[in-house]
Amino acid sequence: MEILRSWGLQDEVERAGMPREDVLAVGVGTSLSADDYLRKAAAIAEDAAQSPTYTYLCSQDVLEVIMRRVAASAADVRFGATMTDLRIEPGGVAATIVADGAATLVRARYLVAADGSRGTVRRRLGIAVEGPPPLGHMVSIMFDADLGFLPPGRRAALSFVRSTPGGAIEAVDNRRRWIMQTGYDPAKGGSAGDFTEEYCLAAVRSAIGIPDHPVDIVGVMPWLQQAVVAAEFARDPVYLAGDAAHVATPQGGFGMNCGIQDAHNLAWKLAAVLRGEAGPRLLDTYAEERRPIAVRTVDESLVNAMITAQMMAGRLSMNEAIEQQAGRRGSEGLVLGFHYDSAAVVPDGTPAPAPADPYRTYVPTARPGHRAPHVWVSPGVSTLDLLGPAFTLLTAPGSGWAGVPGVRVVEVDSAEWAEVYDVGEQGAVLVRPDGHVGWRTRSADHAELEKALDVILSRS
Numbered sequence: 001m002e003i004l005r006s007w008g009l010q011d012e013v014e015r016a017g018m019p020r021e022d023v024l025a026v027g028v029g030t031s032l033s034a035d036d037y038l039r040k041a042a043a044i045a046e047d048a049a050q051s052p053t054y055t056y057l058c059s060q061d062v063l064e065v066i067m068r069r070v071a072a073s074a075a076d077v078r079f080g081a082t083m084t085d086l087r088i089e090p091g092g093v094a095a096t097i098v099a100d101g102a103a104t105l106v107r108a109r110y111l112v113a114a115d116g117s118r119g120t121v122r123r124r125l126g127i128a129v130e131g132p133p134p135l136g137h138m139v140s141i142m143f144d145a146d147l148g149f150l151p152p153g154r155r156a157a158l159s160f161v162r163s164t165p166g167g168a169i170e171a172v173d174n175r176r177r178w179i180m181q182t183g184y185d186p187a188k189g190g191s192a193g194d195f196t197e198e199y200c201l202a203a204v205r206s207a208i209g210i211p212d213h214p215v216d217i218v219g220v221m222p223w224l225q226q227a228v229v230a231a232e233f234a235r236d237p238v239y240l241a242g243d244a245a246h247v248a249t250p251q252g253g254f255g256m257n258c259g260i261q262d263a264h265n266l267a268w269k270l271a272a273v274l275r276g277e278a279g280p281r282l283l284d285t286y287a288e289e290r291r292p293i294a295v296r297t298v299d300e301s302l303v304n305a306m307i308t309a310q311m312m313a314g315r316l317s318m319n320e321a322i323e324q325q326a327g328r329r330g331s332e333g334l335v336l337g338f339h340y341d342s343a344a345v346v347p348d349g350t351p352a353p354a355p356a357d358p359y360r361t362y363v364p365t366a367r368p369g370h371r372a373p374h375v376w377v378s379p380g381v382s383t384l385d386l387l388g389p390a391f392t393l394l395t396a397p398g399s400g401w402a403g404v405p406g407v408r409v410v411e412v413d414s415a416e417w418a419e420v421y422d423v424g425e426q427g428a429v430l431v432r433p434d435g436h437v438g439w440r441t442r443s444a445d446h447a448e449l450e451k452a453l454d455v456i457l458s459r460s
């Protein structure tokens with residue numbers, strides 16, 4: 001959401017998504033209408049105090065239409081086009097793109113393989129994935145149903161139901177559209193072909209808890225539950241991003257977020273190298289920075305999936321299940337607290353915060369490598385709104401910093417900023433185009449700034 005905010009999309013995504021108070025709730029029960037249904041919701045006031053935005057749930061088909069408009073304003077976006085062949089050549093790639101039955105050969109210096117978990121580029125390069133074998137053969141059943149008869153206290157983004165077959169009910173708009181996540185076991189003779197309309201209707205009605213409730217099945221999609229990370233994220237000139245590079249379990253809602261952050265990390269580096277502003281070594285830092293974050297994110301999604309598996313197997317009581325699910329909902333430590341150690345970061349010798357619970361607890365810090373922390377600098381304006389699209393130097397008013405080519409100097413007049421960023425009256429924080437701190441100093445030394453930029457941009 002912070003990245004979408006930087007693209008000016010926050011309001012539109014908020015409107016397209018679910019009401020915030022509904023997003024904060026999870027439930028468990030034998031069915032949605034069973035007496036044993038328990039719901040737990042976090043208080044809005046506790047949600048994401050350390051960000052100018054919040055966790056939202058917005059259906060992916062709606063979100064992608066919004067994002068497509070922004071992409072199309074900057075690039076040639078083509079639908080119905082398939083890359084059918086790829087050759088690595090000296091100095092780049094040659095790809096065959098087929099659209100409307102016609103093949104076109106496209107040559108490029110770099111290729112970003114964002115072709116998802118079933119894409120072919122990673123396999124073509126012979127890059128393996130690391131992680132456990134597939135965790136389950138899952139099926140998403142999208143359906144429309146009026147669940148207005150449920151008491152308001154049962155509105156939840158996600159409800160786990162131990163019906164037949166059990167699974168999770170996800171709210172799409174929390175009014176009419178829902179998705180049931182369930183699955184089958186091939187070892188017991190199950191297959192995706194079992195999910196006929198009749199079977200899906202029975203599964204959904206059992207989850208609702210009313211045998212003849214009116215339900216329209218909108219779509220059925222089989223998918224493989226996995227927790228894997230590619231052994232390599234890059235083999236020049238090809239860079240893997242999104243599910244092509246890592247597949248998290250859906251539990252926690254991390255997969256697409258992690259993929260968007262890959263793109264955010266890679267895009268400015270590609271641009272800087274192609275413009276001749278950075279050395280090609282900068283591109284190596286993509287894998288150095290993103291792969292450890294992907295491993296950690298996928299591991300945490302696996303922990304979440306194990307809780308769900310235990311719950312569905314009946315090894316947790318309803319009370320234990322709701323406590324554990326609600327307890328893992330807040331993941332600010334994971335999603336805001338991660339940091340990069342790479343050649344594109346100049347360390348300042350300070351240690352990274354080490355909270356007791358690095359999954360839940362985010363400790364704001366402007367230490368190099370970390371996401372520049374959010375602080376309100378004036379009503380409705382966050383430090384994050386001051387950043388980009390190139391490098392930004394944040395400093396106190398009157399500190400004496402002047403701009404250098406490629407760096408915008410922004411003076412921040414805020415006591416809270418001074419405390420959180422911790423650079424004194426003369427110091428400054430150099431924030432990279434992806435919002436991560438690249439360098440921090442407590443003295444106004446322009447020569448050091450030039451040197452830091454040379455290091456970050458791999459300029460010899």
Ligand SMILES: Cc1cc2nc3c(=O)[nH]c(=O)nc-3n(C[C@H](O)[C@H](O)[C@H](O)COP(=O)(O)OP(=O)(O)OC[C@H]3O[C@@H](n4cnc5c(N)ncnc54)[C@H](O)[C@@H]3O)c2cc1C
Pocket residue numbers: 060081082083084114115116117118119120140181223241242243244250252253254255256257258259
């Ligand atoms: C049930 C479920 C719930 C989820 N919930 C969440 C959530 O709440 N939050 C979250 O962050 N993530 C969630 N995820 C994960 C999220 O859906 C994925 O991480 C995300 O869609 C990955 O995006 P991607 O662009 O990398 O890959 P994809 O969405 O798979 O897109 C890849 C695209 O590449 C195209 N493609 C492939 N090969 C070619 C080719 N040769 N030529 C042309 N095009 C090609 C494909 O057609 C596809 O359109 C969930 C996933 C599942 C299964």
